[in-house]
């Protein structure tokens with residue numbers, strides 16, 4: 741109880757993290773992908789309506805959760821929306837990172853036709869994305885915690901924005917995240 745209160749209080753001071761985002765990340769980590777998908781879809785639609793910077797990743801995570809839940813047909817529109825937003829916003833490096841991950845996740849699950857469909861569709865909406873972006877060079881960035889301490893999202897070096905040499909911004913909630921103290 742005490743500890744929980746302390747954690748809540750600290751969060752409140754640090755930044756308002758929507759509880760629905762924490763719930764979505766928790767459901768995803770627990771393997772409750774159907775529930776996670778519903779929550780991420782709601783969060784993504786809200787962020788999208790506001791033109792929020794985190795809308796693309798949230799759509800992609802909603803789509804991923806649907807795919808993991810075996811609901812491929814429901815997941816593909818979210819994946820397209822996420823990738824489409826990166827293209828619209830001309831965030832080509834992020835588009836290339838996200839499309840590489842999405843296509844390999846689909847193929848890993850045997851969804852080869854779906855991967856091919858998305859690949860073909862991407863060439864129509866962002867034909868030149870690959871000219872703008874190259875795969876990330878090996879990076880000497882500090883090692884981040886595996887999960888955002890604020891919202892609980894899994895952190896990936898190619899999905900965070902680096903604010904400075906040691907600080908990254910969580911792609912899901914916008915909290916600054918640093919290498920954990922040794």
Ligand SMILES: [Zn+2]
Pocket residue numbers: 888889890891892893910911912913914915
């Ligand atoms: Zn976060």
